[in-house]
Amino acid sequence: MKNLEIAEILNKMADLMEMLEIDWKPRAYRKAARTIENMSKDIRNIYEKGGEKALCEIPSIGKGIAFKIEQYLKKGKIKEFEQLKKKIPQGLEQIMNLPGMGPKKAIKLYKKLKIKNLKQLISAVKKGKIKKLEGFGKKSEKEILRAIELKKQSKGRQLLGVMLPIARKIKNELEKLSYVKRIEIAGSLRRRKETIGDIDLLIRSDKPEKVMGVFTKLPEVKTILAKGKTKSSIVLRLGIQSDLRVLPKESFGAGLQYFTGNKDHNIKLRKIAIKKKYKLSEYGLFKGKKQIAGKTEKETYQKLGMQYIEPELRENTGEIEAAIAKKLPKLIGYDDIKGDLQMHTAWSDGSESIEEMAKAAKKMGYKYIAITDHSKSERIAGGMDEKKLMKCLKAIEKARKKVRGITILKGAEVDILPDGSLDYSDKILKKLDIVVAAVHSRFKMNKNEMTKRICKALENKYVNILAHPTGRLIGERRPYELDLNKVIVTAKKNKVALEINAFPNRLDLNEGQARIAAEKGAKLVISTDAHQTDNLRYMEYSIAVARRGWVKKAQVINTKTLSELKKFLRKHNSTRF
């Protein structure tokens, strides 16, 4: 995927153009960059299939930017970018991107003081040069040093599974205050993006100053970036930024809507408001000076002439158009899951017993689970040979008698070997209620070989689920080369469900891939891959992925009742169940 690379270049071009005081173009470049960054399709594929014309069909990309993308894909270089770089010293971009700095200030430092990089900036501060500059002052010097320090400590984006618990903890602390009437987590966390940059909180209270006082003095706070009457920003000890906004009752819905985003979704809504001669802000929807909506999100969307849009869909990827046409899907809900179909126990690399897992799952309200420990090739993960597997199946039978009220399916996570055969013979697979197949080795095969390998495995008559279909680990490992479309078609044809794996660093399939799979009519399964009882709670993360992928309940096999599920698992194997 070249998407991220291209988005980064477009953003850098926007930076440079801003410093050159070019109007409007930077905004267009940034918008295009955001679109490309959030796209689930590979931009190179789009170009190879449809050329420049196909690129122009992507919203916010026109002839100008399409031409530059083409240059980059063909030559690995963009002429105008190279020219821009010659006009502005490289280090200036770092200065401009410091918190509190921007294009205007950065270019001023360069023009007046010949400052080209961070090092020169620090030395200029120490020599007291900055405060003499028009528009800067004593505080600016302090701010600059603090910003540089802050940048060093900043952690960047973190996994949803890391950030959501932290946000909930802060929420719980503030919720205890009597004058906090309501508190919601907003921003990308509320949209449940797979990685999160900061924690946005929204509060309804009649005593905003008091709330700000408590918020900026929380024990986790390291730095206060801004503190106002209705809006404050802090940096937590962990290097994570958190913003808090306080709104009155009549504006809470509009504020929640605004603060949830994403940016392009909001901008589009505001434009629609303007067309209807309204004005939309975080304080409400206004007709002249009169507020006509904003107490709740629902009425805000309604007054704009569309269906309510779930937070997970608000990415400007077609949801607004669908909402206007009243064609939004009814998304799978967080309570729709009836069982977890991938988990590990001490029989391979898990840490707890079958019974402990079953009890914990029952407590969560599940009707069934599958125990799916590793097959023999997974030596590192304590994979089981055939003999051990048989013992494990016996142990499952025992556990069934001990833990009533939940059905424990006999399963295994079986390796797909490099040639596409499975790690157990059909004779063994036949003894299982459910077979989860997965690639755990030879990740670097070429696209053709890998696609063939996986499709061959899917054609095995005992395979029910393809686990973590792309093998990516967020921020650690790229997905393996794969023709996912072919895999989706093959899975559908062979009655195999594609997994959305809930492990916080996996989320595999991702939202875009899940959306494509669902569109093509393949079945999905949402599983935690838990290795201990505590991991079972990860389920909500992969439900979020499904929701972000526009997935409906009926498309997910573990929303079914046990008997319906069994029908799906039976496949061509009539002896099962």
Added chain:
DNA sequence: GCCGTTTTCGGCCCGACTGTTTTCAGTCG
């Protein structure tokens, strides 16, 4: 540079906070 039930030209989301000012520019989300 992009886009179009307001337009193929002329717009381009909207408001809070900060610092340096003394009414505002720059930055941020």
